[in-house]
Amino acid sequence: MTDPSVADSKHVRSDAVPAAFAGPDTRPAPSNLDESDFVTVREDQDLRRGLHQRHIGLIAIAGAIGTGLFLGLGGSIQTAGPLGALLGYATVGLIVCAVQFALGEVTALLPVTGSFVRHAEVLVDPALGFAIGYNLVYGNCLSIPTEITAICVLFQYWTDLNSSLWIMVFIVLTVIVGLSFIGIYGEVEFWFALLKIVFIIFLILLGLVIDLGGVPGTSRIGFRYWNNPGPFVEYIASGSWGRFLAYWAVMSNAVFSFAGVESIAMAAAETRNPRVAVPNACKRVFVRVATFYILAVLIVGMLVPSDDPRLDDESGTAAQSPFVIAASAAGLRGVPSVVNGIVITSAWSSSNQALLSGTRVLYGLALKKQAPAIFLRTTPWGAPYVCVLFFSAFMFLSFMSLSDGALTVFWWLVDLTACGVLISWITVLLNHWRLIRAMKKQGLSLSRLPWHSKFTEYSTPAALVICVVILFTAGFPVFTTGNWSASSFVSSYLDIPLVITAYVAWKVYKRTSIVDLSEIPLEEALERAVGDVELEKEHPLWRRLVGILWD
Template structure:
């Protein structure tokens, strides 16, 4: 039986180990010994990954774009939509966790797609993820400049873009433990900010301000479920569905903690903790946050509608609308300062994720091997190329270019949703491979309950959100621009897959020949390792 075989004891997961090399031998991926290098250092401690999983995706998506869901769908639709998409995200993280604990890899999501589905699928996944985060890097740096203009409106955004980009790039060239410490501190600030805003919303709702007690007033008038685009029940459903789409964008990046798994010490302990933290983050911060918001802000507020059209800054947040309505005058400045920390943390993370994605693509042989060369366990050329994309932020200096840049940001969200699809397809293929090779799920160190069916259902709804994300372009009058922005990502995804498959003539990984026995971690291996350390 597989579970009784002695695992690969060459694996060394001691904290700070520079020599770990977890690499699957996938077909059609030749390695270049000339550029062979050490793998990434597992320098991220459990508290780093744990806090990163709690607050890593908390940002302007929750603090700002939630206003769009509220104004279009109403508080009831927003609450249900965020709960629904939160369940999908939890299922995705649990599926990723099963693979990551059993087969720790530092190639990121593309590594699992290559090893478990098809090398061409891995290439499409990696390209999607890389482009998503380099575009978001530029967007977050631009956001930091606009936030600074809240206080210093006469200074050009480009000055702040360069000023903030330099220290962020330096952090990413430092050993990963410093990145972990910086993000740990930022995550603590994020957590305190969200908790503070939730408490403040409850105080406002219960009558702790001159405005008086609100209760569920806004759920009754204008109502919990608003009509969007058309009247009647159909309009209410469209209001709910646009809230679902908005919630998917707000949750975007929740899976990026998975990119830290390749540099996490003792992954069989660290990763399950991160998965559990995801559950509490979704339940408390996202669902709790939008519930509190729906209590204190009317979905028909004119300022809320204006805020959903703003790019960023304190005035764009629906939480600031609630604070302003309550008569509090100082807090908007504090919220603006917190938003600045949020976007700079996001920009720092964007370089990290993009560079590790490049490293994974290089390690799997998709791009030149120079991108997997490491110095002090940092993929220096990958970090350098990812960092260079901060120059895209300078497009926003020209107001005409801002429109085009906005299209790129919309494209990045679709690419992110497609990455969720890639994770789920990789996991379902992994499960089929285990079944075909007679490997029991009992061998897995981490197992999600009903994970197979949860993944299938999540894949269906994620694909449905992608396919219907541009539904507004079909209502009343066809909007070609909205249609292209929402669906061109699908075309690119298919193009990358087919182009690589035709050029390299790759084959789908067979379930019976799938490599799910190399560099693995089983329950037996963990027990043997812990016994050896105890001795």
């Protein structure tokens, strides 16, 4: 069942990774690596490598632009004001840049499917890999119905048809893509990513035109709403403390908006020349964040006042989207529907990405005998169909939106998902921090890494501390007077005890230990990496400039 391209390409051979990840070709892996030496060989046999450079580059952008930006931004502006929301998204944007750089450095050295889950096994503790693996399975089980619920919210803007119709349609479409050849998924995400790029650029330009009075019959807005009602909104408390709490309150929304960027390396072993392709996509994230998110948040803050009652529309439809509000106010009747349609495709694209990430992690867990062997079954074209069917069952959680406000369910799932995303980011940063420490302890120069930036030696520990603080304070409103909510508390913090329980349980069951920095097989990994990098082709200047935004 092995893809012929596997045999022909030196960049996807099973010996292109350390012994801890490779098949039984050189030496047995240490006992505390939990049989992960079996993974790559089986993946080469069962899975197909259908992702190319253009796929992985666009998937990175597809992961960075999701429904959180479109549905969550209005609530952030209302909670923190235009400047508070801008600072909140900028803070999380810098964290995302640190996470992507850390992920790129580790993946360039260890390009394996499962990404930071398997990195954690070798760099930190096999029990952590087990816990984070199931955390990702759990998180993606929730992410998919979150996106489908968002689709229901968006369709309510157009029609009163029962939401169950749209739920079933998009469940079927998502399952079809999940069961298809990986190359088909790559093509779907490629074109949806292009659509997202064109759309967000269109919204930014349209917002500037509206703000500067370029639409006939509308006056120039400028920074009017920054003066009245003001750049900040007080939240819970008053004065400077209240403005700070408002800024901090948008963190969960911002984290959810960026959810998915860490999944770029999940299919590293299913990507040609991953030591170059994955870091290339990771290192461009800063420009993408600055262009697509920060500008979008800035423009929306200029177009819609934070006290606009439409941002708190209780109908729970896309009418409360700040982009729709701004276009409607300018008399552009067709724009709201275009916005709605594009965001629906964005939501479906995000659900496809969550399904790919979740199925690959679950398949990897089954390979290591940490999940039932039935999840190893694949189609003749390499799709892990039992894993897909497992996630399909959880898609029906989106029917919860029929018995309650769809937007209420959406926000429950946002909180649950944001907590899991933060834990994943913490793992990525911890892996990289351990790699840097291990390199120094073993007397290895950091310049020997296939890809390294001096910036990451400082950004990783700083981002790690901030992520931990956000994780434990994201649900702070429930602890203030008169704001207790059992559902909010559970959705904000449920994931933390789940991960700790999984970690402790596997640690006790397998008697694993934290890997000693001196025992991590870095020398062998570095030697293998030297001969396993295909140099990039020299492209014209115009193409390199365009490649800053997409590959």
